[in-house]
Amino acid sequence: MLGGAKRVSVARHIKDAFRALGHQARVLSYELDWRVPAVAVAEVIQGRRWKAPDILDHLRGIIEARKVNLVLPFVDPAVELCARLKPLCPGVFIPVSDETLCHAMFDKLLAYRLFAEKGLPQPPLAGDTFPRIYKPRTGSASKGIIVARSAREVPPHICADDYQIQQFVEDAREFTVDCYVRTDGEVLSVVPRERLETAGGEAMRSITVADPDLLALSHRVLDALPLRGPVTLQFLRTPGGEYLLMEINPRLGGGVVTGIGAGSRMPQMLAQETLGLKPEPFHDWVPGTLMTRYTQEIIFAPCR
Template sequence: MKRQANILMLGGAKRVSLARLLIEAGKRMGIEVNIFSSEIIKEVPIACVGTVVEGMRWSDPGIYDNLSATIRRHDIGIVLPFVDGAIEICSRLKEMHPEVFIPVSPYEVAHAMFDKVVAAELFERNGFAIPATYRKESCHFPAILKPREGSASKGIKIANNAEDLGTIPDIDNYLIQEYISNRDEYTVDCYVSTVSNRVLCAVPRLRISTSGGEVDRTITRRIPELIGCATMILEKLGLEGPVTIQFIHDKARDRYLLMEINPRLGGGVICSINAGAAIPEMILAEWLGREAAVCDDWRDNALMARYFSEVMFYEDENR
């Protein structure tokens, strides 16, 4: 009899390509994958491949009751976060529902990654190479200021001198670091086994261009130094499941610096999966309680270029 995996996506409104890859991986493994997504509004693109269920904002006091009811009602077997606000929710949900496979890192780690100042302090304590971090009283210029709890490059400011710095309100709500203008940006798409804690894959890719903070053109790059850095970070911090690690390459000094860690699947992971990183299969295998295989035979220089696609909703139809 064919196994059935009901997957609940949190914040997965636009993750149609990834949903399709999960469904296709299920077919190869003899598993019927059904996609559900918790959303505040029903008319979102994921509706073209799955079922949209009524959700709440991550800050709503009733969020856990709402998600628990969804898990019971739809016999959910896997829960995956796709936005930063859903990561901590999943960490708590994992404790509440041990019968559900929720491949996320422990709450303490997930919580630290959501505050850039706390995360930078954690990285420094662990000896990870990061851009020089400044206090407002001893800042060197140029400097880049990132909102402590920001995401998708929103609210980032550049200060070229003390006068610029003085114009920024609520400066304590920013992480201040050295600004490296001559750089390349890399993402490493990773998966850490929840069964054995082994790093099953780490695929670097160059971020060529972005739109709205999300990559729209990216290419895989087999860079042993980056793979080694990512693996060391994953093991040292005890991260689990899918993890997205952001680095910059300081071209003037030829050094790779850790920028941030998102303990979830990133939007550009589609590139790594299509290059051969079997992350959907890893998720499904671990849901079955199996040890997933290490994947290192992904294709180098695999380029992904994105485009817009539309989903229509009509008044006289359910979808």
């Protein structure tokens, strides 16, 4: 896991999937600090910063020394890094999209242009209208977002070139769709969920929904772009019932456990492809499955 510090339950699901196939999986988590929750299920390796000049060499060394078979990014900066790592480690399963697409997905202006080119519905650019929402072009986890309902609410320090500025959709509901696309491009799993409560951009409560319009639009998005592996689509639903594509994270989302709890087989698909098997499409998950999170602490006491 790259940056999977808090993904304890996801790691457990993946270990269980390998176990069901007759393999004992050992999980490594690559982090800046070893004192993270992942230590409950993984060996934490203290690593480099994502932009360190030697990080690719450092990761390759660990992969070769520890005989790593699967590499999964769990934070945005690690995704593009994995795309660059992929051709350097041909014997390792690194289920991410190509580097150009990954780069575009983490620049909101490039993503907007690509979605427009493909004819995908999305909130329009603000132009001179209010209310509007300012999103940092390369931001994540809802950090730095500003909603302005009039010109007086626009901070004076704003540099428009650093933001994606779109019309703000009032009273919209947020939906996430957790998907899995096999290496050959076949869509194996599409599980929508509504985000009922969030904290820091992450779902704390969510529920699976089988909305035909959202399912159809999700397949349309996946057909339009050469995405691979785990993919997280994020949508707004307007009060009128229209779905608008907000962004695509070409990696596992933190709330993917909702779909897993509903019967999605994404961990099994990852395990099968890692082992050279060909997983089949699976869409028999249970709508109305609710996920809610709680906190549990891990204490790291200093040596005496």
